[in-house]
Amino acid sequence: MTISKTRENLAGWLFVAPVVVILGLFMLAPILMALWVSLTDWNGQGSPFRGSVPFVGVDNYTRLFTEEGLARQDFMTSVRNNVYYVAIVVPLQTVLALGLALIVNSRLLKGRTFFRAAFFFPSVTSSVAISVVFLFVFANSGAVNALLGLFGIDGPQWFADSRGVLHLLLGSVGLVDPAAPPE
Incomplete structure (x- = not known):
């Protein structure tokens, strides 16, 4: 080699x-x-590795x-639910998703843009929720600055600094030089 x-x-x-x-x-x-x-x-109770x-x-x-007993009954219920999910739910969801994708991509459908947006909307809303949490966590009085304050570290103004959040976070815990610009 x-x-x-x-x-x-x-x-x-x-x-x-x-x-x-x-x-x-x-x-x-x-x-x-x-x-x-x-x-x-x-x-x-306790660790199973003792x-x-x-x-x-x-x-x-x-x-x-x-x-016979509750353990066997619960186990068989879980087996039945798994078989139902694997054999029925997953294939039907896959076929339905493929069918909807083909319909939305069809030129015959009126209002294609609306349906595309409606199908994509849940993805956007989860991104918005993540963004709001991110903004809350890194706000000047947010959770990260409060946590850093517990250790006597004065947290930066995360969104006002041009170096970026990751660079500031690594600098606040001493992994990079906080005064140096990012590479």
Whole structure:
């Protein structure tokens, strides 16, 4: 393998590393933790990873499929709901969304612009809500300046400074020189 190919592979792994770490942390780790808890007799109090929590193996699964009771009833309800969702809801929503997209894109439809805007409107409203929260958090008397004040740091005027919010935030905690312009 040549040096340029090795550097190319390394660059590729560096680009995907954040996604791999985030997926591992927020998807794979909880799945593995849930699997571990399902193999123990954890009562829901304290940490399920203490040595005092008894390991029961597949006994929980054996009881789930062999004994009548609320646990089995709840499990079967969850299986039914998942099958309903996967087999009916997702395909119907996909077909409906594709059908609506084809109709809205059709030249025969009168008021196409209105319908396009109406379908896109929920995306815009969530962006507006996020913007309002952002403005509230970074206002001069907002949550970030209040939090920085707890540590004796005088927070900047986030929106009045031309250096940008991220540069100011990193500078306020000492990661970049707050007086230097952003690179």
